[in-house]
Amino acid sequence: MTEMSESMRLPVVVVGAGAMGGEWLRMLSRSPHARAVGVVDLDVDLARETVAGIGLDAVVGASLVDVVERSGARAVVNVTVPQAHRVVNEQAMRAGLPVLCEKPLAPTVAEALRQVALADATGQLLMVSQSRRYFDHLAAFRDVVGALGPIGAVHAQFFHEDHEPGFREQMAHPLLVDMSVHHFDMLRYLSADEPVSVRCDSWNPSWSWFAGDAAATATFELASGARFVYSGSRATPGLQTSWNADWRVYAEHGATHWDGDALVETDTVGVEVEVRSDSEGIEGSLKEFVASLRSGRTPQNEVRANVRTLAMVEGAIRSSDRGGEKVVLDDLIEESLALAIAAEEHDDIRDLLRSWTSAADGITTPAWGSAPAMIASGGAR
Ligand SMILES: NC(=O)c1ccc[n+]([C@@H]2O[C@H](COP(=O)([O-])OP(=O)(O)OC[C@H]3O[C@@H](n4cnc5c(N)ncnc54)[C@H](O)[C@@H]3O)[C@@H](O)[C@H]2O)c1
Structure with missing residues (x-):
């Protein structure tokens, strides 16, 4: 320098x-x-x-x-x-x-x-x-999503085997609070369609080395009426996804998939995937x-902009605590x-x-x- x-x-x-x-x-x-x-x-x-x-x-x-x-x-x-x-x-x-x-x-x-x-x-x-x-392929995926018209559903799956002794393994909700916060925030980056409510179920697999719930499923309703369907686990030894999760978006004019790493694909004619650095x-x-x-x-x-991301996390926990009630x-x-x-x-x-x-x-x-x-x-x- x-x-x-x-x-x-x-x-x-x-x-x-x-x-x-x-x-x-x-x-x-x-x-x-x-x-x-x-x-x-x-x-x-x-x-x-x-x-x-x-x-x-x-x-x-x-x-x-x-x-x-x-x-x-x-x-x-x-x-x-x-x-x-x-x-x-x-x-x-x-x-x-x-x-x-x-x-x-x-x-x-x-x-x-x-x-x-x-x-x-x-x-x-x-x-x-x-x-x-901040990932080049996420930005490219967002561009493709933007070209597909109104969104019907966004699906994200995160399956990992995380061994990180320390505060995470002692948390009540290590998946939702420490990891899903990224994925929930990415949903908000992908589209201007903001989440308005959530139903969630979280649990801890019998073999889990986490004290709290290492797994969850959550369905968010977005302002447009579309759904964000999320599932994840941090105690999954096998078929690991990217840290960024694996994403699919289904929209009016087609669909697109991002594996969370370097693969963004769509079969919609006329929509190109362009990755900038x-x-x-x-x-x-x-x-x-x-x-x-x-x-x-x-x-x-x-x-200020981060408050709704945190509300997604807390809303999911509250819903799970209340037997899957809509929050x-x-x-x-x-x-x-x-x-x-x-x-x-x-x-x-x-x-x-x-x-x-x-x-x-x-x-x-x-x-x-x-x-x-x-x-x-x-x-x-
Ligand atoms: N963006 C990412 O991908 C990513 C990845 C890992 C961790 N994180 C985040 O980074 C943060 C730290 O995680 P980590 O894995 O390094 O945790 P860590 O436990 O390894 O380290 C945290 C450090 O903070 C110190 N500390 C605690 N309270 C303090 C205080 N009041 N003043 C000064 N020091 C204090 C501790 O002594 C410890 O050394 C967390 O918020 C975590 O969620 C983000």
Whole structure:
């Protein structure tokens, strides 16, 4: 990298130096968009080990505010466990820094609403890294879907054998909360047809090494009346699908299939599959985050936009807990506002939440990015 391109790389602190934190740090070490100048973890020895393993020159510590001060960072990438996301995002945004936060943003919609208010109160960008939106073949698949007319049904299947000891194997819903959140969000990327309700059944196969439900089926009704039919399991030793799931879309003018990797196909005459090359996965997410900070443009996963993805997850869990009862996502989002207000400990955030006439009102307040560019260049404010 030249000296000029080096100075254009946004200096960031990565919080969370576990398995995925290591992936982020390795990606950042070769990114033209940003560089890690600090690493924070409750386990400082782990953070030091991770930094040394990658050969990084970065400030390491347990306190986010201290590491930001010592490193001169201009933004935070939050790669902690999901339960810590809100607290870390709050520390960063109150310290005046924008945040790119790993999925899932929060364990509940109520916690997500508190973070929408936090973004409003601090004026900072909070973007969720739904990194599975950024795949060249997914973009090509979306183009094909767009050429097929009104959608009748979308089917996605995810079957995996995941052995990842740690928080996932202890969760009540390791499939829905940790993995399906990607696939549910991809559905929303594929089409502007938003999910409105869900019926779900989740369970744990008898041989599963997960404590919670590793398998589920869910049917979402979309605003147009189309259906999204999803099935998945993380404890399936055999016939593995891609991490991205295996997708089929049936529409008025034909159908299309994506295997989740490099195969997009359609037998509809006149519709071509065109794959363009761009940054994929977390690299794509980082590129959009930095571009948004520089241009002042709202990124596709600004916190408000992510609330309905989380409502899909929580709605599916609620439906399963209630024996497959239909859960209306707008109702769930509205009920979450009262829970958010009750749980909020900071007066400024509670007052903001109380000022919303409804949750729908709160998440349609102008998103970050309606204002002119916040960072002109090189991350300098
Ligand atoms: N996008 C993807 O494809 C993808 C893949 C894997 C993981 N993830 C996400 O990345 C996040 C981290 O997952 P992981 O597998 O690296 O978990 P992990 O348990 O391996 O690492 C998490 C790290 O966060 C640290 N931590 C926890 N609370 C903290 C706090 N308050 N302050 C500072 N550090 C704290 C822990 O000490 C740990 O080192 C999760 O949200 C997960 O869902 C995303």
